[in-house]
Amino acid sequence: MPIYCPTLLPKNHLPENLPFLPPHVGMNRFPSLNTAKTCTLASSAVLRRQQFLIRALLGGHRDHTHQKIRMQGLSSATGTNSDVDSESILRAITPVLDQSRHKGQAGKVAVIGGCREYTGAPYFAAISALKIGADLSHVFCTKDAAPVIKSYSPELIVHPILEESYSISTFEEKDRRHLLAEVIGEVDKWMERFDCLIVGPGLGRDPFLLDCVSEIMKHARQSNVPIVVDGDGLFLVTNNVDLIRGYPLAVLTPNVNEYKRLVQKVLSCEVDDQDAQEQLLGLAKQLGGVTILRKGKSDLISDGEIVKSVSIYGSPRRCGGQGDILSGSVAVFVSWARQHAIAEGNLDISPKNPTVMGCIAGSALLRKAASLAFASKKRSTLTGDIIEFLGRSLEDVCPAV
């Protein structure tokens, strides 16, 4: 089944010979359309379809051959070029599969999230990790959320260990402390086995639950386990920056609003979109070298030393849950990048920081999968549809064998 079918468009709207163009053809193939993009016709349905056509040809694929992901780089305000070849990074860090490997070597990740209110988000993050190629994916959630998350898929290992305040409202302070210690003990039994934690998808903001999660993060840090922080995990971290300050294995993945609160809290100023890269660099540096993936039209990534951008075309669909795919995806790639870095001793690619590499790979893969899903499902595209394209998107860039 072709993922992108030009015949869906009225023929008289197609640029000459377009169906016969190779799928990697670039924007410069259509100078007149580029120009048109800014003209007053921009709002017409005809032009919108033409623009979609071009974007689909840039980002989408019509067959399974090895094709280029095109990156539209941004220039940093400091003059550093932030263009990034995410395809090379994906290939460099994705492990080769062979018969001698055993269960767990391709990655064991754990999501800390899922409460009475939210169950989809931790599922999306955890199943995305498996679909990309992790061997084991755990979820640590509240007792209410566990049966639901389990029921989404038998592939996940779901631990019903967290508690929210409403379920312990009659507890005295010493009972709460005892319970908190029990929760930490349950996670600690597993901690050393994990290659990465994902803190935040569907976490909620219950005070007792966030106290537990703060402790879990401290233990992860002591064990040198990387932590990807998203969603309500960012709410927690923004209010308690010391949880991640100075931890080089922490990755924050804020969206527009989460980034705004982080900038206000840490830099005591407003977001500056003119000097976006400079400001991101400063924020990551101010946080002691954590890695930040600022989600947006282009994803910007910085560890306080460098700034990189990923601008490959994704999808115009903004259904909820895509951030959860990203957090699961980044967690797997950070795990692989660390393995790669440890195995190789030194890396022959740039950037060399495994958390930055993981962010670049995760961002690029999500965008590619979203593009393929949108080409297939259009307005109907849901997060689950994008997850189904993660495997093929990685396979296109980096065949398993």
Next chain:
Amino acid sequence: MPIYCPTLLPKNHLPENLPFLPPHVGMNRFPSLNTAKTCTLASSAVLRRQQFLIRALLGGHRDHTHQKIRMQGLSSATGTNSDVDSESILRAITPVLDQSRHKGQAGKVAVIGGCREYTGAPYFAAISALKIGADLSHVFCTKDAAPVIKSYSPELIVHPILEESYSISTFEEKDRRHLLAEVIGEVDKWMERFDCLIVGPGLGRDPFLLDCVSEIMKHARQSNVPIVVDGDGLFLVTNNVDLIRGYPLAVLTPNVNEYKRLVQKVLSCEVDDQDAQEQLLGLAKQLGGVTILRKGKSDLISDGEIVKSVSIYGSPRRCGGQGDILSGSVAVFVSWARQHAIAEGNLDISPKNPTVMGCIAGSALLRKAASLAFASKKRSTLTGDIIEFLGRSLEDVCPAV
């Protein structure tokens, strides 16, 4: 839909004429590639793809004709040749289907497993048994796990009868004994109907629960019901070997770590990979003739009398849950092998021990299904994908009609 499609590979990477080769073509069709396997080019992407192609042709199938599964045999340290023709065994023991048969004749199996923490594993084992061809598949699990396992599939019969210590923490000793008797009574009502028990998938290690399972195993043994032991069932058995010692209808399916603990406990030494077959033979003999399937790159199988190996190419994907498929699969084939042995009086194939035949058949079928799933889903392959190929894998070897 073709499972393996050579057109997915760039054409210049294909050995000449490969798409037109008959699907049963063997390794000797590509002497140059065999040689290349060991040369310095081994790490190149081109060669990896070629090697995959060969493996896919050996292990995969492009149509439903009756084709050869190739076995790469190992020689036993005693000089006994352990090559095994799993295809003949699959054909010999798989029952012919006809209109005169009634429900249950193709096998009734039961999984003892599933607790608050684990629900996927018992589901995988139980549904695999059905997908291979068993008529009825039961799960005996804890009250917490039952609704979740039921939600995975309406095809299973799920009994919420087991208890974990946390749910009976206020019980006095006599109440516990009463509850234990009740649990055993519930299982005993069904015991005589089962052709095989699978003890361990997602069982957990709760002390009270393991006490219940020990009693269930004793009752199964009294009723001469075969028992396949995996996962936490092996933890139980390793700490109490008398549960299975001298029971010829017991099958243990340890992975690397479980086998290590078993060897240490029973033989009071470390695993010897140089004399792997000899040691396995000794271990099975020491346990009084139980059958052990040691999972690994090649699966080794011994009942203390003979050693056989299954080395058919499976998949390099090591996602969790494949061991659960194996336990469900072995249970069905052990049931069928026993029926066959009883019906025929004496068998005209070797080996003659039904538990050994069941292990060989189960191992070969899982590997074949994993190979087909991987050819289709690559790194994204999950345990559920492999289960979907069990039926076709058996059909390829042994058509239903």
